[in-house]
Amino acid sequence: MAALELQRTSTAATSDPEKPIAGNSVVSGGEEEEDDDDVSPVEQVRLTVTNTDDPTQPVWTFRMWFLGLLSCALLSFLNQFFAYRTEPLIITQITVQVATLPMGHFLAKVLPTTRFTIPGFGSNRLTLNPGPFNMKEHVLISIFANAGSAFGSGSAFAVSIVTIIKAFYRRNISFLAAWLLIITTQVLGYGWAGLLRKYVVEPAHMWWPSTLVQVSLFRALHEKDEQRMTRAKFFVIALICSFAWYLVPGYLFSTLTSISWICWVFPKSVTAQQLGSGMRGLGLGAITLDWTAVASFLFSPLISPFFAIANVFIGYALILYVIVPVAYWGMDSYHAKRFPIFSSTLFTSDGQKYDIPAMVNENFELDLVKYQQQGRINLSLFFSLTYGFGFATIASTLTHVAFFYGREIYERFRASYKSKEDVHTRLMRRYKDIPSWWFHSMLGLTLLVSLALCIFLNDQVQMPWWGLIFASAMAFVFTLPISIITATTNQTPGLNIITEYAMGIIYPGRPIANVCFKIYGYTSMAQAVSFLNDFKLGHYMKIPPRSMFLVQFIGTILAGTVNLSVAWWQLSSIENICQEDLLPPDSPWTCPGDRVFFDASVIWGLVGPKRIFGSQGNYAAMNWFFVGGALGPIIVWMLHKSFPNQSWIPLINLPVLLGATSMMPPATAVNYNSWILVGTVFNFFVFRYRKQWWQRYNYVLSAALDAGVAFMAVLLYFTLGMEGIRLSWWGTDGEHCNLAKCPTAEGISVDGCPVV
Numbered sequence: 001m002a003a004l005e006l007q008r009t010s011t012a013a014t015s016d017p018e019k020p021i022a023g024n025s026v027v028s029g030g031e032e033e034e035d036d037d038d039v040s041p042v043e044q045v046r047l048t049v050t051n052t053d054d055p056t057q058p059v060w061t062f063r064m065w066f067l068g069l070l071s072c073a074l075l076s077f078l079n080q081f082f083a084y085r086t087e088p089l090i091i092t093q094i095t096v097q098v099a100t101l102p103m104g105h106f107l108a109k110v111l112p113t114t115r116f117t118i119p120g121f122g123s124n125r126l127t128l129n130p131g132p133f134n135m136k137e138h139v140l141i142s143i144f145a146n147a148g149s150a151f152g153s154g155s156a157f158a159v160s161i162v163t164i165i166k167a168f169y170r171r172n173i174s175f176l177a178a179w180l181l182i183i184t185t186q187v188l189g190y191g192w193a194g195l196l197r198k199y200v201v202e203p204a205h206m207w208w209p210s211t212l213v214q215v216s217l218f219r220a221l222h223e224k225d226e227q228r229m230t231r232a233k234f235f236v237i238a239l240i241c242s243f244a245w246y247l248v249p250g251y252l253f254s255t256l257t258s259i260s261w262i263c264w265v266f267p268k269s270v271t272a273q274q275l276g277s278g279m280r281g282l283g284l285g286a287i288t289l290d291w292t293a294v295a296s297f298l299f300s301p302l303i304s305p306f307f308a309i310a311n312v313f314i315g316y317a318l319i320l321y322v323i324v325p326v327a328y329w330g331m332d333s334y335h336a337k338r339f340p341i342f343s344s345t346l347f348t349s350d351g352q353k354y355d356i357p358a359m360v361n362e363n364f365e366l367d368l369v370k371y372q373q374q375g376r377i378n379l380s381l382f383f384s385l386t387y388g389f390g391f392a393t394i395a396s397t398l399t400h401v402a403f404f405y406g407r408e409i410y411e412r413f414r415a416s417y418k419s420k421e422d423v424h425t426r427l428m429r430r431y432k433d434i435p436s437w438w439f440h441s442m443l444g445l446t447l448l449v450s451l452a453l454c455i456f457l458n459d460q461v462q463m464p465w466w467g468l469i470f471a472s473a474m475a476f477v478f479t480l481p482i483s484i485i486t487a488t489t490n491q492t493p494g495l496n497i498i499t500e501y502a503m504g505i506i507y508p509g510r511p512i513a514n515v516c517f518k519i520y521g522y523t524s525m526a527q528a529v530s531f532l533n534d535f536k537l538g539h540y541m542k543i544p545p546r547s548m549f550l551v552q553f554i555g556t557i558l559a560g561t562v563n564l565s566v567a568w569w570q571l572s573s574i575e576n577i578c579q580e581d582l583l584p585p586d587s588p589w590t591c592p593g594d595r596v597f598f599d600a601s602v603i604w605g606l607v608g609p610k611r612i613f614g615s616q617g618n619y620a621a622m623n624w625f626f627v628g629g630a631l632g633p634i635i636v637w638m639l640h641k642s643f644p645n646q647s648w649i650p651l652i653n654l655p656v657l658l659g660a661t662s663m664m665p666p667a668t669a670v671n672y673n674s675w676i677l678v679g680t681v682f683n684f685f686v687f688r689y690r691k692q693w694w695q696r697y698n699y700v701l702s703a704a705l706d707a708g709v710a711f712m713a714v715l716l717y718f719t720l721g722m723e724g725i726r727l728s729w730w731g732t733d734g735e736h737c738n739l740a741k742c743p744t745a746e747g748i749s750v751d752g753c754p755v756v
Helices: 043-048 062-083 093-110 135-146 159-168 175-200 209-222 231-245 247-252 261-265 270-276 291-295 306-330 333-338 368-374 381-418 423-428 436-456 465-489 496-506 511-540 545-573 592-607 620-642 654-658 669-689 691-721
Strands: 025-028 031-034
Touching: 043 209, 062 093, 062 135, 062 545, 062 691, 093 135, 093 209, 093 231, 093 691, 135 209, 135 511, 135 545, 159 175, 159 511, 159 545, 159 592, 175 436, 175 465, 175 511, 175 545, 209 511, 209 691, 231 247, 231 691, 247 691, 261 270, 291 669, 291 691, 306 333, 306 381, 306 654, 306 669, 333 381, 381 465, 381 496, 381 620, 381 654, 423 511, 436 465, 465 496, 465 511, 496 511, 496 592, 511 545, 511 592, 620 654, 669 691
Parallel strands: none
Antiparallel strands: 025 031
16 A cells, blocks of 8 residues: 555654644754654554644534434445345445545535534534545544444344344344344443553554554545546546446346356256355356455455455365365265255255244243254254354464464563553543543443343343343453454454353353343454454544544444344335245345354254254264364464474464355355455456556445445335336346255255255
């Protein structure tokens, strides 16, 4: 990025409040030289973040509030709207960064500059237009828009609980209980972040690498743009092209979403379609011409560095094209041929879909008699391996970070207490800090409301009051170490399986209690880490802390409310939403992410891990993945120490390799194929051979593609989808790989499949 190539500059300290201020500097021989107090101890920060600030720049502007509220509401609407689609598109914070820049400049030109007073607010004269649109306003708008999602996840995670209750279990939950559940889990994370801000935001050694990408983009967008093809003009052109093209795969020719040509060549071969299907198989040769398939689940490949794409590709190829075929066709592991090779559905031992509602009693708990009648739950081979590799990824992340980064983390954490304040922390002292009691009061109130939810609406959320205390303690204990790991290594260990596993053992038979425990335990922690990440961005960009607090808090409430309202509307208005067997073949409302969330509630909550991964289940051997994952990085570290001259050894990142397919399911092979291909083209070839173009337009293109697709998809739904107007021809009849969902074992009879 352009900002990374800028030379570090210094500005002489001045008492003039109208000029930017910097830290201490020494003038020698006509040149300014910064002393040690004026530089960050982290080189990447020194190269990316300016050590100057202009405290006179206005941030509480009409433009900020208007664009911030609009962006937050629109982003929450779009991300929730797309969440139920087969290829869910997540509109990221970078899209807001790019899209709101020309809007901010436009408002700065057209809004009146007249000053006025508001009765009851003192004698201060206010104006809708205090001058040019500045970077601090822009940062606050982006943080506003991102307040409702943990690390760009798109929408509040707790909405999935509402979805599985209404769409999968066919039970009811009140809007009030759902709203309280969503808001408390979001705000609880904000409380943890407030308690830990002093430890992982202000210290210079807690540098949060991912924020530097945003800092670089903000600086690049606000530099003077004198090129003939400005970024704004390029954004508009790319948005129009994306908007127009999505009419083809989004409505006219939906088969282009997954071009699985092997299925077309072998229309009667189950094995060929298992190999070639991009959505139900291994996706050999499957490609897409639909941006939603490229960017869904894994986010836009244009914003992922190539080394990450390469690591994902290696892990993906090893798992999908080596381990899975050997285990399925070669070893028939866990009677794999009785079931589809790739599916998140739960099965009986004879290959039929498990009747989940039949084993749920009137109290929304497991009916043991009905469960025993159907027998043990069986998973497709890939789904079972997904959990195994998930176990290994968790364990390997912890040992990898401990052995490869442990000393660095420890030294940086010690240095954060011993070292003097760096220039950025000193510059932030000019602004009023957030009183601790704000966070303490908010955290206490949130816990009280959550306890009331668990006690007085227990029939809807199932989780007992002690479960909330346990989940909150778990989140509090893990938030600090996870934040330190993220702040120093850019790796965030995912602990969702640990929360599911723990509650499943302690309190089995209750699916909603399990997912509520996961939301309060894991998701509030993830939300806290996301808030801390935003706090660090505000720290680098010199945003007044109280402005950050208010923007994040209001954005969180607004986003959660919009998420739930949109989900409630869709669940009520779209017939058979999430019921793939009852939907038309070209219907996009299959809810792949929530299907996996539902299956997890059955596995960990309703049935419980003892009956799946314990002595009473078929998959007890999967627990050995914990051991293998923990030992793997230790072996790599020992090899590195034994052969220090072999530079390729430390490049073996087992958490990335083992977790490469962590999004599958709900992601499918065509998502990975297209994501890897597009990411390689732009972040290897274009970056290497057309670097100037990449610096100017890469992120802008990503934002335009996201926005164009989003607007066309919404337009299609409101103009054609709600009226039930559909095209029906070969090009809208799915990917034509219906046999990919079939088993290949002898004697297994499944509707729509040939008997072997």
